[in-house]
Amino acid sequence: MIGVGSMGGAILAGLRAPGVQIETPIAITTRSAESAAAFDGADDVVARSSETDADANREAVRGAGLVILAVKPWMILDVAREISDALEPGAIVVSVAAGVPTAPIEAALPAGVAVVRAMPNTPSLIGRGVTGIAPGATADAAAVDTVRRLFETVGTALVVREDQIDAVAAVSGSGPAYLFLFAEEMTAAARRLGFDDAQAEVLAQGTIAGSAELMARDDDDPAELRRRVTSPKGTTEQAILVLQAAGWADLFDRALAANIRRSEELAGE
Ligand SMILES: NC(=O)C1=CN([C@@H]2O[C@H](COP(=O)(O)OP(=O)(O)OC[C@H]3O[C@@H](n4cnc5c(N)ncnc54)[C@H](O)[C@@H]3O)[C@@H](O)[C@H]2O)C=CC1
Numbered sequence: 001m002i003g004v005g006s007m008g009g010a011i012l013a014g015l016r017a018p019g020v021q022i023e024t025p026i027a028i029t030t031r032s033a034e035s036a037a038a039f040d041g042a043d044d045v046v047a048r049s050s051e052t053d054a055d056a057n058r059e060a061v062r063g064a065g066l067v068i069l070a071v072k073p074w075m076i077l078d079v080a081r082e083i084s085d086a087l088e089p090g091a092i093v094v095s096v097a098a099g100v101p102t103a104p105i106e107a108a109l110p111a112g113v114a115v116v117r118a119m120p121n122t123p124s125l126i127g128r129g130v131t132g133i134a135p136g137a138t139a140d141a142a143a144v145d146t147v148r149r150l151f152e153t154v155g156t157a158l159v160v161r162e163d164q165i166d167a168v169a170a171v172s173g174s175g176p177a178y179l180f181l182f183a184e185e186m187t188a189a190a191r192r193l194g195f196d197d198a199q200a201e202v203l204a205q206g207t208i209a210g211s212a213e214l215m216a217r218d219d220d221d222p223a224e225l226r227r228r229v230t231s232p233k234g235t236t237e238q239a240i241l242v243l244q245a246a247g248w249a250d251l252f253d254r255a256l257a258a259n260i261r262r263s264e265e266l267a268g269e
């Protein structure tokens with residue numbers, strides 16, 4: 001894995017969780033020596049720093065059947081070119097970068113290397129990720145299956161067409177941030193109602209976490225779960241009316257469209 005920041009780190013933590021069966025050691029690189037040193041002593045990870053070792057990325061991919069590129073979108077092509085001559089023939093290269101299509105990555109790599117795009121999210125850290133996977137032109141069904149199984153070890157994986165990956169990023173890739181924003185705002189609103197920080201955290205964040213878990217476990221859809229809270233002529237109804245009057249449906253459409261526009265821009269940067 002090249003790049004072990006927020007997203008790479010979440011995938012790595014999910015892969016290292018007890019019960020996950022994966023061939024080790026996992027070779028990783030980070031930019032700083034300090035973040036690589038955080039893995040000193042681990043017997044399942046070999047970490048290198050690209051800052052202190054110019055060959056770190058090439059060394060990490062040597063002999064690897066599966067390589068995950070988890071650096072920033074604007075660095076993906078440089079890193080692909082950098083590791084190109086060290087890749088095993090037949091290796092699978094997965095890019096989790098937002099925006100960057102498979103075609104330029106394929107062009108930066110040797111023929112015979114399969115490129116697959118994946119759009120994961122940070123709940124992969126706790127084995128609850130959602131990942132969209134799309135093969136590039138060079139990836140066959142076996143390569144897609146390998147990548148799907150990899151991401152299934154850290155959550156749920158969905159194979160989509162590449163032209164749907166930006167939309168996956170807008171919904172599930174970025175999705176955790178929308179929920180955390182909701183949690184921030186609800187906690188702040190609870191504080192403004194007079195609760196102290198600890199109380200506001202329990203009331204707001206405990207409710208969001210419990211509701212998410214209920215939605216995950218209950219077969220009923222969110223509309224039905226909401227109905228069960230919203231007594232006719234009750235209190236919830238009044239709050240929902242205020243929220244809906246703010247134009248939520250349109251707001252979500254506009255937010256997701258802005259997200260997709262940024263992916264399209266990233267493709268050209
Ligand atoms: N953060 C998220 O929730 C998601 C991020 N992504 C994608 O994941 C990628 C990484 O994003 P984040 O993890 O958020 O960024 P980040 O900044 O937290 O992590 C980037 C990592 O790349 C490393 N790095 C930088 N230059 C390097 C080099 N030359 N060689 C080796 N490692 C190098 C850094 O040390 C760091 O570990 C992006 O392409 C992003 O679009 C995709 C889905 C969700």
Ligand SMILES: O=C(O)[C@@H]1CCC=N1
Pocket residue numbers: 098169173174
């Ligand atoms: O914000 C970003 O660009 C990345 C892609 C999806 C989630 N985080």
